[in-house]
Amino acid sequence: MITVENLTKSYGEVEALKDISFHIDAGKIFGIIGPDGAGKTTLFRILTTLMMADSGQATVDGLDVVKDFARIRHCIGYMPGRFSLYQDLTVEENLHFYASVFNTSIKENYYLVQDIYKQIEPFKKRRAGDLSGGMKQKLALSCALIHRPKALMLDEPTTGVDPVSRKEFWSMLQRLKEQGITILVSTPYMDEATKCDHIALMQKGRLLSVDTPERIVAAYPDVLYAVTGDNNYRLLCKLKENKEVKMCYISGESLRVIFHKNNVPAIEGVEIRQVAPTIEDCFIQLMQ
Amino acid sequence: MKQFISFVNKEFRHIFRDKRTMLLLLGMPVVQMILFGFAITTEVRNINICTPQTWNYDPQIRIMEGFAANPYFNITGTIGNSQEIDEVFREGKADLVIVLDAQRTNPAIQLIADATDPNTAITEVAYATRIIHEAQQVAVTAIPQGQIIPNVRMLYNPQMKSAYNFVPGVMGLILMLICAMMTSISIVREKEMGTMELLLVSPVKPFSIILSKAVPYFVISTANMLIIILLAVYLLHVPLVGSMIWLSIISWIYILVCLSLGLLISTVAQTQVAAMLISGVMLMMPALLLSGMIYPVENMPAILEGVSCIIPARWYIAAVKKLMIQGLEITYVAKEVAILLLMASFLLTVSLKKFSLRLQ
Amino acid sequence: MDYAIIVEELTKRFGRFTAVDSISFEVKKGEIFGFLGANGAGKTTAMRMLCGLSIPTSGKGSVAGFDIMNQTEYIKRNIGYMSQRFSLYEDLTVWENLRFFAAIYGIKDKEIERRGVRVLQELNFYEERNTLVKDLPLGWKQKLAFSTAIFHRPGIVFLDEPTGGVDPLTRRQFWELIYQTADSGITIFVTTHYMDEAEYCNRVSIMVNGRIEALGSPANLKQQYHAESMDNVFQQLARV
Known part of the structure; x- marks a missing residue:
């Protein structure tokens, strides 16, 4: 559905994308996971034909993003990183407007947005600017869907949204996927990676890894231990001086430690147990 | 077409929902007309004069009566000796002092004016001179042979009202402000809000985005033009001698120029504040100062006069003066129309070319 | 036990709307306390009262030993504040920001000179002291912002979503810095709605509709709600 080959893009001296290649199968959720400044938005802008790459090619639904940009604009739905609807128009007016922009009507494609729009329909006379974060997001998604796009491109849709709304959002994406829509979504939150079929870990314009979340976790080369003590900070300082320790860092309530040659020393008053790495652990490992 | 209508609809909603802008758009012409009409006026009224204590001989008394009867002058005091002249000026009691040598039958009259504001002083002196002349004319019943007295007629504006000059000026200014500033701001706002991104990835043609922005401001500008003309005719009694149709047509051409200027600004500016500054500094100031509205173009140094040629307001104001006040035929403003048309097509081409299909 | 924050039945009403509804809790000195809640749960209002920016409608409390009703000026002098949105002036250099x-x-x-040099050396920023803040990577900005917030050695530092959007490695380093600061006796008060950030705190409170619905260490809360993550705990509470 979407192919990206050797994309490179620089702004002056800053290289936003360095030789990026991947492809996305139709009907899948593909996540681009990376911190701010990784180049996610640039990639989205190239794929949505808003920007041209310095070199490399990309296609959406078999159409070239440079040559066939006008046709691509018909078949993609896009949700930019910031809330980009008209704050002074009501919920209904926004949806109506975006429908007419794509020469369609709410009635025609209502079945597609019904699921999501129903939740905000009680507030349809309210101005978009007065909605809560979660509702804004639902409205934005409805607007991106109203013209029945083949591919949906969502740039950081869950940033700044509370956990409950985030969870709802991901289950909405699941349902859209079941309707056959290909979804490209980016997020800075590692814990959202497992919700995608495929993920690309991105850092400073490079792809660290592209695979399913399961295979990325399985490819973790070391054995990871969770270490817990009374005072994690003092424990961390102590472990950093320990020669047996290859790497250690704080992760939530415990420390994550990798030992040289997997030699686990006994430390008094400290609980050590083996844990499965998370995508976040994989990301850290791949960054080094 | 449906797409376009819903676009225009949206623009109108943006405008109507923003009460402050709405008030500004429709209130501004009224405020400016009233300001220029009553407060800021180049006519000189309420001139305070101080006169000599005694007026002995016949022509002098008639002069005195002339001043007393004239509505433009207030006699605020009398002067006994020459020291008092400085005093009344310092105290602000007088703008003009009349001094005469009372010993002679055909007295020499001296007018002393406060020339801190030279334009005002000149006008005051001119008024005073006219009163003195009139008084003398009555005295001299038979005009001595060989003496030529000019017969002056003030054409088109017999009462010398400044409204005749500033009404076209205000029209030029307001239309520029609304069209250029408001269109540029409304386009830049979409950039700032991120909605432009969504519009660009949709199949909408950039041309229809721009056109739909232009339509509401076109309508509002036309409404404003009508308000100004109505106020001018009924409140300030400026006659509308020319053809209303041609006045509208030339105004629409001017509106087109301003809309394209606004568009051009929007392609350069990235924030609403920048758009406002650019239109304020680059458009309003020159339009105010160099268009001939306040200072006559003919009096400017050659360089500034050259600069004023590229200011659309100059040509529009000139054309409106000819059409509205002088009531001339359209053929007499052919030059102005041609220049404005040329400007419109040039600006429109450039700004449409610059309006990017993609983000920078 | 020394307490940095003590709050009893703190309430804030705006007209008929009760934003914060009689909340009570204590934060120990040197503790990392997570203050969680969805948007609109009353987090921001509560935090404003603790920072001395807003006077409570009723209830009592003290922050850094000062009363939140009538000693707000003292409170402001004894706390630090860092928000993800605004923290440093982008067009000033590292050193100018610190000095300001x-x-x-x-x-x-x-x-300032003496302490500033030391702080920058500890962060390995000393070479960059004349760099404009906007030219620094995001992770560095955050560390600098944090160091600036604790430069005047406040008793408590308030952090508003401190690590949103940074890469995992930088985030780990940032939390190390926070742990180190807490270890030196400064109390850390973190407001966030990212549950993975919550996992790093010693104790967290979860606010729902103006009330504190849960309070305890992440491990305890997970046990109490039979959840494998803080995210799950939050989901259970917020859905009610």
Whole structure:
């Protein structure tokens, strides 16, 4: 559905994308996971034909993003990183407007947005600017869907949204996927990676890894231990001086430690147990 | 077409929902007309004069009566000796002092004016001179042979009202402000809000985005033009001698120029504040100062006069003066129309070319 | 036990709307306390009262030993604040930012010089002291912002979603810095709605509709709600 080959893009001296290649199968959720400044938005802008790459090619639904940009604009739905609807128009007016922009009507494609729009329909006379974060997001998604796009491109849709709304959002994406829509979504939150079929870990314009979340976790080369003590900070300082320790860092309530040659020393008053790495652990490992 | 209508609809909603802008758009012409009409006026009224204590001989008394009867002058005091002249000026009691040598039958009259504001002083002196002349004319019943007295007629504006000059000026200014500033701001706002991104990835043609922005401001500008003309005719009694149709047509051409200027600004500016500054500094100031509205173009140094040629307001104001006040035929403003048309097509081409299909 | 924050039945009403509804809790000195809640749960209002920016409608409390009703000026002098949105002036250099914020708190020039050099050296920023903040990577900005917030040695520092959007490695380093600061006796008060950030705190409170619905260490809360993550705990509470 979407192919990206050797994309490179620089702004002056800053290289936003360095030789990026991947492809996305139709009907899948593909996540681009990376911190701010990784180049996610640039990639989205190239794929949505808003920007041209310095070199490399990309296609959406078999159409070239440079040559066939006008046709691509018909078949993609896009949700930019910031809330980009008209704050002074009501919920209904926004949806109506975006429908007419794509020469369609709410009635025609209502079945597609019904699921999501129903939740905000009680507030349809309210101005978009007065909605809560979660509702804004639902409205934005409805607007991106109203013209029945083949591919949906969502740039950081869950940033700044509370956990409950985030969870709802991901289950909405699941349902859209079941309707056959290909979804490209980016997020800075590692814990959202497992919700995608495929993920690309991105850092400073490079792809660290592209695979399913399961295979990325399985490819973790070391054995990871969770270490817990009374005072994690003092424990961390102590472990950093320990020669047996290859790497250690704080992760939530415990420390994550990798030992040289997997030699686990006994430390008094400290609980050590083996844990499965998370995508976040994989990301850290791949960054080094 | 449906797409376009819903676009225009949206623009109108943006405008109507923003009460402050709405008030500004429709209130501004009224405020400016009233300001220029009553407060800021180049006519000189309420001139305070101080006169000599005694007026002995016949022509002098008639002069005195002339001043007393004239509505433009207030006699605020009398002067006994020459020291008092400085005093009344310092105290602000007088703008003009009349001094005469009372010993002679055909007295020499001296007018002393406060020339801190030279334009005002000149006008005051001119008024005073006219009163003195009139008084003398009555005295001299038979005009001595060989003496030529000019017969002056003030054409088109017999009462010398400044409204005749500033009404076209205000029209030029307001239309520029609304069209250029408001269109540029409304386009830049979409950039700032991120909605432009969504519009660009949709199949909408950039041309229809721009056109739909232009339509509401076109309508509002036309409404404003009508308000100004109505106020001018009924409140300030400026006659509308020319053809209303041609006045509208030339105004629409001017509106087109301003809309394209606004568009051009929007392609350069990235924030609403920048758009406002650019239109304020680059458009309003020159339009105010160099268009001939306040200072006559003919009096400017050659360089500034050259600069004023590229200011659309100059040509529009000139054309409106000819059409509205002088009531001339359209053929007499052919030059102005041609220049404005040329400007419109040039600006429109450039700004449409610059309006990017993609983000920078 | 020394407490940095003590709050009893703190309430804030706006007209008929009760934003914060009689909340009570304590934060120990040197503790990392997570203050969680969805948007609109009353987090921001509560935090404003603790920072001395807003006077409570009723209830009592003290922050850094000062009363939140009538000693707000003292509170402001004894707390630090760092928000993800605004923290430093992008068009000033590292050193200018540090000096400016230190001067706000009335630290003498000589002292700024002495302490500033040390702080920057500890962060390995000393070479970059004349770099404009906007030219720094995001992770560095956050560390610098944090160091600036604790430069005047406040009793408590309030952090508003401190690590949103940074890469995992930088985030780990940032939390190390926070742990180190807490270890030196400064109390850390973190507001966030990212549950993975919550996992790093010693204790967390979860606010729902103006009330504190849960309070305890992440491990305890997970046990109490039979959840494998804080995210799950939050989901259970917020859905009610």
